[in-house]
Structures are given as structure tokens and as C-alpha cells.
Amino acid sequence: MKIVALVKSVPDTESKIKIAADGMSIDPQGIKYILNPYDEFAVEEGLRIKERLKDDTTVVVVSMGPERVVDVLRTALAMGADDAIHVGDPAFDGGDSQANARVLAEVIRTLSADLILGGKQGIDYDAAQTCAAIAEILGIPQALIVTELKISDDKKTVTARRRVEGGDELVEMSLPALVTCEKGLNEPRYASLPGIMKAKKKEIKKVGLSDLPLKADAVGAAGSKAKVVRYHNLPERPPVKMIAGDVATQAKELARLLREEAKVI
Amino acid sequence: MQFPLSEEHRLIQQTAREFADHEIAPVADKHNREGKFPAELVKRMGELGFLGMLVPETYGGNGVGNFGLVVALEEVNRVCASTGVTMSVQNSLVCAPIVHWGNEALKHKYLPKLATGEMLGAYALSEPGSGSDAAGLVASAVKDGDSYVLNGTKNFITSGAEADIVIAMVRTDPAQKTRGITAFIVERDWKGFHVGRKEDKMGLRSSSTVQLSFEDLRVPAANVLGEIGIGFKIALHTLDGGRIGIASQAVGIAQACLDASVRYAEEREAFGQQIGKFQAMQWKLADMATRLEAARLLVYNAARLKDQGEPHAKEASMAKLFASEMANAAARDAVQIHGGAGYLEDFPVERYFRDARITEIYEGTSEIQRIVIARHLLNLR
Numbered sequence: 001m002k003i004v005a006l007v008k009s010v011p012d013t014e015s016k017i018k019i020a021a022d023g024m025s026i027d028p029q030g031i032k033y034i035l036n037p038y039d040e041f042a043v044e045e046g047l048r049i050k051e052r053l054k055d056d057t058t059v060v061v062v063s064m065g066p067e068r069v070v071d072v073l074r075t076a077l078a079m080g081a082d083d084a085i086h087v088g089d090p091a092f093d094g095g096d097s098q099a100n101a102r103v104l105a106e107v108i109r110t111l112s113a114d115l116i117l118g119g120k121q122g123i124d125y126d127a128a129q130t131c132a133a134i135a136e137i138l139g140i141p142q143a144l145i146v147t148e149l150k151i152s153d154d155k156k157t158v159t160a161r162r163r164v165e166g167g168d169e170l171v172e173m174s175l176p177a178l179v180t181c182e183k184g185l186n187e188p189r190y191a192s193l194p195g196i197m198k199a200k201k202k203e204i205k206k207v208g209l210s211d212l213p214l215k216a217d218a219v220g221a222a223g224s225k226a227k228v229v230r231y232h233n234l235p236e237r238p239p240v241k242m243i244a245g246d247v248a249t250q251a252k253e254l255a256r257l258l259r260e261e262a263k264v265i
Numbered sequence: 266m267q268f269p270l271s272e273e274h275r276l277i278q279q280t281a282r283e284f285a286d287h288e289i290a291p292v293a294d295k296h297n298r299e300g301k302f303p304a305e306l307v308k309r310m311g312e313l314g315f316l317g318m319l320v321p322e323t324y325g326g327n328g329v330g331n332f333g334l335v336v337a338l339e340e341v342n343r344v345c346a347s348t349g350v351t352m353s354v355q356n357s358l359v360c361a362p363i364v365h366w367g368n369e370a371l372k373h374k375y376l377p378k379l380a381t382g383e384m385l386g387a388y389a390l391s392e393p394g395s396g397s398d399a400a401g402l403v404a405s406a407v408k409d410g411d412s413y414v415l416n417g418t419k420n421f422i423t424s425g426a427e428a429d430i431v432i433a434m435v436r437t438d439p440a441q442k443t444r445g446i447t448a449f450i451v452e453r454d455w456k457g458f459h460v461g462r463k464e465d466k467m468g469l470r471s472s473s474t475v476q477l478s479f480e481d482l483r484v485p486a487a488n489v490l491g492e493i494g495i496g497f498k499i500a501l502h503t504l505d506g507g508r509i510g511i512a513s514q515a516v517g518i519a520q521a522c523l524d525a526s527v528r529y530a531e532e533r534e535a536f537g538q539q540i541g542k543f544q545a546m547q548w549k550l551a552d553m554a555t556r557l558e559a560a561r562l563l564v565y566n567a568a569r570l571k572d573q574g575e576p577h578a579k580e581a582s583m584a585k586l587f588a589s590e591m592a593n594a595a596a597r598d599a600v601q602i603h604g605g606a607g608y609l610e611d612f613p614v615e616r617y618f619r620d621a622r623i624t625e626i627y628e629g630t631s632e633i634q635r636i637v638i639a640r641h642l643l644n645l646r
Contacts (some may be wrong), residue, residue, distance in 0.1 A: 071272070078276050190284055193314030193327040196276045 001057040001155060001175075002048040004108055006118040006131065007039040007076055009069040013123065019231045026231070035072040038119025041181035043076045046117050049151055058082040060111060064092065064104055070204055077199035078191035094221030101133030103219050106205040106212040108138065115158065116178040120145045131180045140175035145182045166258035270336065276310060277333045281340035284313065293345035296471035297616055302462075303348050303471055304428055309429070310348075311382015315341070316355045319506075320364055325377030331506065331568040335513035336631035339561070342517025343524075346620035347471035349517060353510035354423045355379065358628075359386030362448070364501045371450060375430060385465075387428035388507075389419035389477055390500050395531035396420075397633050399434075400443045400497055404479065406435045411486050413437070413449065415457070419435035425475035426460055431454055432503075433479070434496045450488045457482030468619035494605040505578045507628045508570060509576065512564045512584035515592035515624040519557045522592070522599035522617050526550060529603050540602070549598045579641040586634035589624035596621040 011017060012032040020027040046059040061076040063069040064087040073084040077133075087107055092100070108116055116135075121128035128144075135142035147168075148161035158177055162169045191199075209219060217223055241257070243250045258265045270278060289306055296303050310316055318334040320326020329337075334356055359590030360379050363371060378384035395401035404417020415435055423433070431451045438445030451458065461476035491499050527550060529539030540546050563584040570577040596618040600607035608616045625631045640646050 074272055074276060075279070078280070182295075190313055191276060192312070193277065193280070193318065193329055193333075194322075196273060196280065197327050197329065198320075199276070200273045222583045 001049070001053065001055070001114045001153075002111060003049060003057060004044045004111055004113040004116045005042045005059060005061045005076065005081065006104065006134075007043060007061050007063045007069075007072050007114065008036040008119070008122045008124075009063065009065055009072045010031045010036045010124040013037075019233060023230050024228055028053045033068055033071065034154050035075050036119050036122050036124075038121060038123070038181055038183070038187040039072075040119075041183065041185045042117035042119055043079055043081060044186045045149060045179075045181055046115075047080045047189070048186060049115070049149075053151070053155070059259065060085065060113075062087060062107060062111075064088070064100060074098070074199055074202050075191060077202050077204075078196040079189055080195055084202065084204045085207055086204050087207045089219075091209045091216050091222075092220045094224065096217060096224035096226040097223065098133050098219075099125050099127035099219050099223040101137055102214065102223065103129045103212065104130065105134045105137040106214055107207055108134065110212075114155075114175045115151075116140075116176070118178070118180045120180040120182050128180075131178060135178040138176075138178075140176050140178060142178040142180075143173060144169045144180045146179050147182050147184045149179060149185065270550045273329075274333055274336050277329060278336045280313070281337035284310070284315075285340045285344045289341065289348055289371060290344040293348070293471075294610075294613070294616070297345070297347060298470075298610070300470045302426070302473050303345075303351075307351055307385070308382055310341075310352060311380075312378075315352055316382045317360065317376075317380025319356050319361045320376050320380040324364070324372050324380065326360070326380035331509060331571045332565065335509060335564050335568045338510055338513040339517040339520065339564075342514040343521045345471070346514055346518055346617075347469045349514050349543050350469055350472050350511075351385075351424055351608075353507065353514060354388060355382075355386055357507040357510045358388035359432060361506050361566070362388075362490060362499055363450070365502070366448070366495075366499050367450075370487065371490065375450065379430075379616075384429040385424055385427050387422050387424045387431045387477075388503070389422050389425075389431050389433040391420045393420050393476075396437070397630055399500060400446070402434060402436060402446065404433070405439070406437045406447060406449065406484070408437075408463055408486075411482075412483045413447075413481040413486060413489075415451070415484055417447065417479055419477045419479075421464070422475050422477050424473060425477050426463055426473035431477065432490060433477075435479075436499050437493055437496075441494070441613075443497040444494050446500070448490040448496040448499045449484050450490055451479070451482065451484055455482055455484070457527055466623075467550055468616070468621070468623055470619075504628055505581045508581040508585040508634075509564060509567045509571060509577075511628045512560070512567070512588040515585075515588035515612060515621065516557065516561050516564055518617050518621045518624070519553070519560065519588075519592040519595040522595040522614060522621075523550070523553050523557055525612070525614050525617070526553065526602045527598045529606075531595070546602055549602055553595045553598055556591045560591045563587055579638055582629070582634040582637040585624075585629065586631055586638070589621075590631060592621040592624055 012034045015031045018027040043261050050057040050059055060080045060083045061081045062085045077084050104211050118131040143160035147159040157172055160171045165178045241252045293358050314327045317326030318329040321328045390399055392402050406413040406415045433449050433451050434446055436445050437447040457480040459478045464474040530546050533540045567577050567580040567584040599614040600618050606612050
């Protein structure tokens with residue numbers, strides 16, 4: 001089998017996000033980038049499937065974006081992925097989810113992947129659209145936000161467990177198929193030191209617009225129908241109200257405020 | 266700090282940091298309070314390769330080298346210096362001398378198990394009557410056929426309670442001083458190997474320190490490390506490397522002191538404002554951060570020299586001396602910034618303060634480091 005894990009470089013959850021002066025982008029200054037945590041589940045799941053099958057299965061990690069995505073690709077290689085592809089081209093800049101999916105779908109097509117794994121969403125823009133769009137473009141089945149995954153013995157189908165309102169849903173899909181990963185699917189491994197030493201020697205393949213059967217107006221900002229108009233900061237938290245008095249008075253006042261002002265009881 | 270780490274070292278740092286924060290940190294306080302050796306963590310560190318960083322791939326290690334080792338050691342020591350010293354000893358004082366001085370048979374016999382943590386090791390030089398005066402050791406080995414019979418006592422042996430093998434420096438020729446010492450690889454299962462009481466220490470409470478004694482302990486001649494009579498040279502050469510590890514431990518402890526102090530200075534209020542707004546606190550933090558960065562660069566420099574096969578004894582001593590004294594100053598100031606809270610077990614700086622103290626003592630006291638540095642300057646070797 002050929003398994004593709006799509007990975008994204010996103011700001012560390014501890015980074016302080018500042019809106020850039022133009023109001024339409026994020027100030028990259030001082031941001032530390034990490035492998036999107038949901039994509040870590042995708043890489044881990046790919047590696048576990050490979051380890052379970054014990055055949056010639058390979059796991060290829062693919063990331064789209066500027067030069068810095070090489071870091072997350074290297075991290076995935078150190079976890080144990082076999083190959084890595086950096087999809088990067090200035091022509092891809094400013095793409096919406098659909099334009100990016102168009103590019104990634106073409107890359108995946110060249111790889112003849114049997115199973116495509118991604119995170120359920122990027123923790124940066126939270127759109128959760130790219131993976132679903134890729135499956136649509138490729139015309140293959142998809143199961144999103146999956147917590148358990150099983151490949152059939154004949155390696156022709158995959159069964160995915162999804163949490164839905166009030167219970168779990170089991171979906172069986174023929175391969176090739178696309179799955180996005182939810183927390184709980186697995187516990188990602190640490191990159192081991194031997195893994196890091198091996199990853200160091202691996203080449204990261206670069207793919208640009210000229211390698212794909214796409215026109216410049218189908219990708220990046222030119223190929224996008226959705227445009228970010230403005231980012232706003234979260235409203236400031238209102239000041240905390242302190243309640244004075246003895247315990248009984250405080251409890252009484254708290255109950256009154258919860259009922260009359262907050263209207264929660 | 267923005268020292269440009271290579272991609273490989275950045276990944277090592279990332280893996281060590283995540284392991285330290287997610288696996289070691291949550292249990293470090295408990296282990297230290299209970300004096301519990303973190304056997305499970307050490308096993309996992311072995312699986313991830315943290316114990317075989319100086320062992321070439323041919324012998325089951327990962328050959329990351331000294332630079333990668335100090336980067337990883339800093340992260341582990343930042344959350345737990347007890348786990349940190351266990352890791353440092355295994356890499357620098359046990360694996361490294363076998364890699365450097367061992368013959369093929371010894372390397373194949375011990376390194377693959379040591380590199381993966383399947384076996385733990387210890388280094389035994391000090392004795393009840395000799396510490397800084399290492400060449401004054403009296404534990405003896407007498408040749409008897411194809412083996413040596415060892416007798417004597419070794420003091421302050423880190424990981425001694427858990428170690429499967431011990432590299433022991435023992436006198437084989439009473440007529441000679443430094444040239445009468447030989448290094449042996451001793452296995453704990455051999456008859457006559459006794460593990461003494463676990464010492465009750467001020468700090469590093471979840472690392473074990475014991476006295477070991479050898480009573481008519483028979484060691485095959487094949488387990489002589491290097492050659493007869495070069496044990497003292499092996500001991501000192503090994504410590505040159507170990508000191509870089511301890512210097513890195515000091516940097517890790519100091520980083521933890523700085524992190525805790527910055528956090529506290531932002532949270533704690535006095536006289537109607539954050540204490541971080543008082544210049545008295547700011548100067549302490551600024552000095553702590555500056556000296557910390559200087560120490561880290563000394564550690565990086567010594568590790569880099571060692572990896573390149575350059576002379577590094579002076580630089581290792583400088584790094585160890587400066588970093589350990591820096592860490593103690595940082596720990597003292599961290600407690601001071603925390604005030605009364607810093608004196609309580611509830612805050613982590615109390616442990617950092619106790620743990621930092623040993624870095625000025627073991628693997629060569631600050632006094633010995635100054636002697637080493639001065640001897641290089643004055644060409645008195």
C-alpha cells in the first residue's frame with residue numbers, strides 16, 4: 001500500500017498571535033511553528049498501519065507551504081515516514097482551501113495513493129476544508145474526524161469509526177479513500193534519536209506548479225474564490241466582579257447575580 | 266536562545282523537550298519526594314536512544330555525538346536533575362570509555378545493551394579515603410591465573426544500586442601511583458559484589474548513590490578496559506567528557522530557575538504591582554539570563570571541540586566550573602525572588618536549589634576544575 005499523510009506547519013499553541021498592520025494577515029514575527037497536532041495523528045496512524053501490515057507499505061508525508069514546512073516534514077521523517085514531499089511555489093501563495101486542495105489533489109494523483117490521511121483541521125485557521133475538498137476533487141470516498149481505523153485483510157476496504165451525536169458511526173469505504181484524524185485515534189510517538197539520524201540522510205522532494213497539470217490561475221490567490229477581508233482581535237474580557245461579605249452573604253449575592261445578571265440559573 | 270542549531274540538533278532538542286515536559290515533568294516532584302529511581306522512564310529513554318548517544322550505530326547506538334547529547338541533557342535536567350544525571354552517567358561515564366578504550370569483544374558484549382538501556386552502568390573511582398585525590402585509591406586487584414581478584418570499597422556511586430555493570434578503577438600495582446591503576450568492567454551478578462546502603466542526599470533524590478564493595482571479586486582478564494596500568498588515564502579522559510554533561514545539567518537546572526522566576530515575577534504582586542516591575546527583581550532576572558546564556562555557549566563549545574576530536578579538557582573544565590557556579594547563583598536568586606514561597610516544597614525552586622549544589626562537587630569539584638584550567642595555562646601537566 002501507499003499511504004499519504006498530509007501535514008501542515010502551524011503556529012505553536014503557546015505562540016502569541018498578533019494581527020499584522022494590514023489587518024488582513026498574521027504577523028509572523030516571533031511565531032514558533034510546529035507540526036499540526038491533528039496531522040501528527042495522521043502520521044502516527046500511517047506508521048501503525050505500515051507496522052501492522054508488515055509488507056511493502058510506504059508512508060509518504062506531503063506538506064504545502066513556504067520553506068519552513070521542511071521542518072515539519074523532517075519531524076515526520078524522524079517519526080518514521082519513508083519519504084517526504086514539499087509542495088511549494090510562490091504561485092501557490094494566498095490560496096483558499098479549495099485552491100490548495102486542487103494542488104494537493106494533483107500531487108496525490110501522481111503518487112497513486114491507496115489511503116490519504118490528514119488531520120481533522122489545522123489548528124491555525126480551523127477551516128477543516130482542504131482534506132474534504134481533496135477527496136471531492138479525486139472522486140474518492142472520505143470519512144472525517146475519525147477515532148478508529150481498520151484496513152481489511154484483503155487491503156481493499158477501510159472501516160472508520162466516527163463520533164456522531166449520541167453514538168458512534170462505522171463507515172466502510174473502498175480504497176483509495178481519505179480519512180481525517182481526531183484526537184483519540186492514537187498516541188503519536190516521539191521521534192527517536194535513531195529516527196532523527198536516519199531522517200537527516202533523507203532527501204525531501206520539491207514539487208512546484210510546473211510539475212503539475214494546473215494553470216497559474218487555478219492556484220494560489222488567483223485561483224481562490226474566498227478572500228480574507230479582515231482579522232479582528234477577540235473582545236477584551238470584562239472586569240471581574242468581586243463579591244464581599246461573609247460566606248452566607250457572598251453565596252446569596254452570587255446566586256442572585258447568576259440568576260438576574262448572568263441568567264444561567 | 267537563538268544559537269543556530271542544525272536541523273538534526275533542533276529535532277533532538279524537540280524530542281528531548283517533549284519527552285521531558287510530557288513524561289518526566291509530571292512525575293519528577295513525586296519521584297524526588299519519595300526518593301524513587303525512575304526505572305520506567307529510564308527504560309523508555311533507552312528505547313528512544315537517549316542512553317546511546319555516544320555509541321556508534323555499529324554497536325547499537327545512534328552516534329549522535331556530544332553536541333546532541335548536551336542539547337538533550339539540558340532539556341532532561343531542566344525538569345529533573347536526578348533523571349538527568351542517570352542519563353549523563355550512562356552516556357559519558359559508561360558508554361564513552363568502552364567506545365574509546367574497549368576492544369571489539371567488550372564493545373560487542375556491552376555496548377548494544379547499554380545503548381538501549383537494557384543494561385545500566387556505573388562509574389566507580391572515588392573511595393572512602395580518596396575523592397579529589399583520585400590517584401590515592403587503594404582498592405586492589407591481584408592477578409590469579411586468567412583473572413584478577415578485586416578487593417576494596419567505592420564511594421558515591423551514581424546509579425550504583427541499579428547498575429548491571431560497573432567500570433571500576435582499581436590498583437593493580439602498589440609500587441606505582443597513577444600508572445598502577447587499571448579499569449575493569451565488573452558485573453553486579455559476580456560473587457563478591459556488594460551494594461551498600463542508599464545514601465540520603467540533599468538533592469538528586471531520585472537518583473541512587475551507593476557504596477559498592479568488592480570482596481574477593483573475581484574478574485576475568487578479558488574485562489580489563491584498555492590495558493593494565495592505564496586506568497587513571499582512562500578515568501581522567503572519561504571525566505573530561507562527563508564534565509561537559511554535568512555542565513549541561515547545570516545549564517538545565519538554571520534554565521528551570523529562570524523559567525520559574527519569570528513566571529513568578531509576572532504573577533506575584535506586592536505593593537500594588539507585579540514584583541517583576543521592581544528593578545530589584547529585574548536585575549536578578551537579567552543577570553540570571555545573561556550568565557545562563559554564557560554558560561550554555563561554553564558547554565556548546567566544549568561539546569563541539571570534543572566531537573571534532575580537538576583537545577577539550579580545559580574547555581570542559583571551564584564549562585563545568587562556570588555553569589555549576591552559575592546554576593547555584595541562579596538557584597539562590599530564584600529562591601530569593603520567590604521569597605518565603607521559594608523555601609517551600611510547593612514551589613519547584615526549592616528542589617532546583619538542592620539539586621544545583623552537587624554540580625559544584627561531583628565529577629571534579631570547582632577547586633579541581635580551577636587546578637585543571639590553571640595547569641593548562643601554565644603548562645604544568
